[in-house]
Amino acid sequence: MNGEAEEDHQPQTPGRHIELATDEVEQGKNRDGGSGSSPGLTNGKGWDGKLRVPGKVALANPEALSDPEYSDEENVVEGEQIQADEDLFEDEDPDTYELISINSRIQSIPKLHLERFKKVTRLCLRQNGITRIEGLEDLADTLLDLDLYDNLIGHIRGLDSLTNLTSLDLSFNKIKHIKHVNHLTELTDIFFVANKISTIENLDGLTKLRMLELGSNRIREIQNLDTLKNLEELWLAKNKITSLSGLAELPKLKLLSIQSNRIADLSPLKDVPTLEELYISHNLLDTVTGLEENKRLRVLEISNNQISSLEGLGPLTELEEVWASYNKLDNFRDVENALRDKKKLETVYFEGNPMQTRGPALYRNKVRLALPEIRQIDATFVRT
Template identity: 30%
Template structure:
């Protein structure tokens, strides 16, 4: 019995040793790895080994195999038959030109096959027959010029197909039918002509389409190679890439995509973006417009992109971000505006961006960011603003305060924002400056001003200098004294706004005053003249009033010259001169008669010198309306035969004047001859009394106004003017009689002894004797 137990134990021990040996041998067999590869876990890497054939002895349980960057030229049938568990096979960057039928036999579990960057020129309908579970196929950068019918019929589970960088000019309809489950398709870097056929009609599952850098043959444009119906049937497409196609506008075919959320138009020549370019603009979430020709932010389109989260505008030519540009984009989280030649960000530019996470403004021409530009921006935003010529002056003060007190996010690309100008603050941290260090140089764009003040009153002299901040202000008085806020000097004091208050103005205060303002950025001066008036009634003689006088005199001179030219053409002057000579001789005779009787004037002589009101000079009545300032009023002495009464509007013998009657001898009290400087004369009676005529009888001179001379109620209030048409100037009026001279000496003019002469004196307003 003991012997039996001993033999049984010996056999059990031997069996156990055998089983352990077999297990060890089995593990060693599975752990074998070719010397040119590195194996670990469930993968083997045999890349970069200049292999010309598939290595033998690879572990049969691996799921990922890298054979990239070798010298493989052919894939033979059965090369991978032992790798039944393989799921990912990478064969890119070899020289494979031949793929034998059955090359992928045994790879029933394969899901990803990468054959890109080889020399493959043809695929047959049996190439992929042994990989029924293939989901991703990469054939980029090969030499495919066509696709054989049924080439993808053996891969019904295919979800992603990359055919970019080939020479495929046509996409057969039956090929697209075999790709009904494809969700991602890349046809970039192929001839654009492939879009001329209905490529995508059967790809109902397609969600991401890449058509980047298509090239057109025979110098045709890609724009012309995309028909409006190119994307028909792609009702589930969400992402569209049209990069680098030299498009000047968004193709009309894009508008047929109802569920588009991401559009990439990178590296084109698009000048404008409109909401009408999209079927449902409100669904857009990502919009890439880098490297285009935009000159402004498409604010009208953005107003419709209400679900936009990422906007890329880098490398355009957008100088301004206008106010409220993103008001309708509350979901925007990423905004790229680097290298856009940006110079100005207006106030409230980012209002509405409460969810903004990252703002890129790098490499622009921003010298300042105005106060209020960051209003309502998420304070936790990450800001990239490096590479801008920031000028730390008064215009940056508000942004600097926001950066220091409100911003809680990070500054991308540097620990702090640095000043570039002015030189005194170069390389200084914006966050480290005090508010008054952000200074703009004072300036005074105003000319010297003259201010008048009445004696013994007070006057406020303004300091007309723009300065921010005005750190220090003082005045230099007319006596060269310096007046500062700290040291007032009566009667001078500086007000809070920098103006100089002068109290109890005296004659000695008259002269030049200069205001001086300075801050960290510089200094400026502004001067003004203080003119003292003895009383408030004294006129202020300013340069402006002098200029007005000069302009008026010049205008009158031009008018007179033009008037003379017109009259010369009509031959009026010569005719009037003859008439005036006769009248002057008659007037001289009357003067002689007046001189003889001046020492003993008679009642008739007093009557002869009646005033314009019809009252005698010998007992001048207070009702005399002789108010013409400086006017010479003469009535002729009676002729030998008493003149007959004549109507107020008696016809003038001077045919060259306007059809107005001269001032009559029997002037009415209401004459109101107020013409300042006018010479008013009444005509002597003719030898034969003239016949009464209508006040508006037509003058023989057809070229002049049909108006009667000085009527009783003519209200001649024109100062120095006349109411008649232009005529030639008559000779100077004759000297007044001795009695008139005595009267003039007894009654000086009412204008300070200066006789006011009408502007047009000696012309049409003059009354002839």
């Protein structure tokens, strides 16, 4: 070892998520890969789920984040209405496969006269003032991807004929109940980020569902997932969940994001031996015991808890990344005992722990001595 690279590095964790620039999401995070970084925070993966609003774009429905009690259709403020919504697509080729109109102040889908388009597979009407899902029947034969992210929709209706849908995004709306989707049996991906949902329900029949995104809602219990036998990714960050029970009937689950909840016990994860990625920062953990049966874990994100020891990670020989910033780790020998035999381990984050804050000048060298095969310590690469 000849030293460490000076430049900071933001790990490129795979995912389709883009960060949302809000104070709530920023809490505990540094965009430049500094203090508080974690894989779920630096690239938006798993924090509030599929947060795909680029930069500081204003939300049409900002109350979904700022006011936990935001609700009630009667309080919707009328926006300025475009004179003729149908003109929005007047220059589009009638044979187009994709229709996109973002932040165009659309209030009525029927007024767009979408019956003109016979081959559309994707419809994206993000950041508008739409309150009702309607007027989509003429797209039923071809539509695969419906994106109504950030509107003012209070009820899931108007999807009866859209049985070919494979992706449905109703994030950042005003939905309280999951209803009228279980007939959409071709769905592989559903996004309900930042609504007002309190119960996971009415998903039976969605046997092809691969990814379910319910971040930033009001959910207290993981339940009613038993029929989702092909589910691979479950995103539940920023809810009010207290227990990891309810996952035992998901035989293909590979990724669980449950950051910013109230989890204190990892032992129910013994029923999910297929798990490969676990994002569980900002919870109530004081130990990592309970993961002994999760021997396929590659990524473990446990930052911002109260963990004082990594004892229990011994059997997890597939680990590639361990993110444990801002806990109570103070013993380099404990870290060495837990992680030194992990031949695939390349990245560790320990900043903000007593073992780093107590002696920051020697911290990196001590980690390198404890874990000589490591390639990245916090946001900095290690040169070999």
